[in-house]
Amino acid sequence: MSDLQTRFDQAQIDVKTLSERPNNMTLLRLYALYKQGAEGDAHGDKPGMTDFVGRYKFEAWEALKGTGREEAMQKYIELVTDLLEGKAS
Structure with missing residues (x-):
């Protein structure tokens, strides 16, 4: 398992x-x-x-179309880190 995948998995736990x-x-x-x-x-x-939550979630995901998986993983890790450190809300 790559280091990025390991950090991504850990961020899922940390969040x-x-x-x-x-x-x-x-x-x-x-x-x-x-x-x-x-x-x-x-x-x-x-x-x-009528599925407002599902629609918003799908549209947010769809907006990232073309973003590489590794780039998305890195941005997810950074956002979780910022949240844990109180730098984002």
Whole structure:
């Protein structure tokens, strides 16, 4: 397993230890970066208009289309680190 993958996996664990819940925009960014890093570009059907949360999550992920998995993993790690250090909300 690569060092980047190891740090990405650790960030997934670390994000669950945050003392405060991040704001909704930060949660969407975390979700999108995680999905892009784990699965690549968005795929599947976009959730319907009545599934607001699902639609926002899908659109956040879809906005990262073309971003490399390694780049998304690195940005996810950096965002989790900033949250843990109180540099982001």
